[in-house]
Amino acid sequence: MKPQFARKRMFVNSLIQGRIMLRIACYWVIYHIVMWHTLFLFRWAQYRFELMMGGDPMTFGELYGSFCVQYYPIVFAALATAPLLLWDVLKMTHGIAGPLIRFETTLQQMKNGERVDKVVLRDHDLLTEFRDEFNSFLEFYNREKFGDAPAQPVTPTENASTDSALTEEQLQAQVLELQASVAQSTETAESAK
Numbered sequence: 001m002k003p004q005f006a007r008k009r010m011f012v013n014s015l016i017q018g019r020i021m022l023r024i025a026c027y028w029v030i031y032h033i034v035m036w037h038t039l040f041l042f043r044w045a046q047y048r049f050e051l052m053m054g055g056d057p058m059t060f061g062e063l064y065g066s067f068c069v070q071y072y073p074i075v076f077a078a079l080a081t082a083p084l085l086l087w088d089v090l091k092m093t094h095g096i097a098g099p100l101i102r103f104e105t106t107l108q109q110m111k112n113g114e115r116v117d118k119v120v121l122r123d124h125d126l127l128t129e130f131r132d133e134f135n136s137f138l139e140f141y142n143r144e145k146f147g148d149a150p151a152q153p154v155t156p157t158e159n160a161s162t163d164s165a166l167t168e169e170q171l172q173a174q175v176l177e178l179q180a181s182v183a184q185s186t187e188t189a190e191s192a193k
Contacts, residue, residue, distance in 0.1 A: 010090055013097035017090065024089045025082075032078045039074075043067045099127040103134060115146060130181070136174065 011017055047055070047063055058066070099121050106116050118135045121128065 010094050012094065012101055016097045016100070017093040020093050021086060021089050025086065028078075028082060028085060032075075036071075036074065039071060040064065040067050043070075095124055095126040098122070099125045099131065103127075103130075106134075106138075110141070115142060117142065133174075133181075140174070 044063065047058065051057060102119060102121065106119050109116050116138055118138055119131055121131050
């Protein structure tokens with residue numbers, strides 16, 4: 001099923017996506033610095049062995065300079081992979097930030113008294129389990145607020161038998177659980193700001 005909305009921007013939430021991309025970029029830089037100097041230590045060990053076997057002595061600067069001349073293609077390979085890595089992280093975080101914005105918009109609509117039947121996410125979005133639970137809550141909320149029957153039967157939980165629909169107490173327990181989950185997500189997002 002195609003959603004009725006399409007996100008045209010990939011970078012939709014600077015707080016979530018920006019921080020994750022910055023963290024990945026830092027990991028990328030640290031990894032390559034460690035790899036470069038590990039290779040140099042290996043080259044230094046080779047040089048020490050060559051000295052013991054009667055090789056020509058070199059200063060540290062000469063040794064490091066010859067190492068850089070020998071291994072500079074690694075730097076180009078690392079720089080070439082950086083945009084690919086960041087693009088992939090951007091796409092992955094888009095699948096998280098986009099649904100969060102959709103849930104936030106839905107909650108705003110509900111606060112304004114508008115009726116929302118269900119939240120639809122794009123095919124490659126994450127948080128699908130939360131979407132399903134949120135849509136279950138929307139069915140209950142619409143029934144309580146607007147007095148209509150749900151469009152489809154509510155799916156039984158693990159606690160309920162598969163033969164019968166959820167009882168009022170179980171629905172209220174699910175609503176409380178969902179509200180706590182939404183409150184926790186909101187607090188997490190606000191504390192991250």
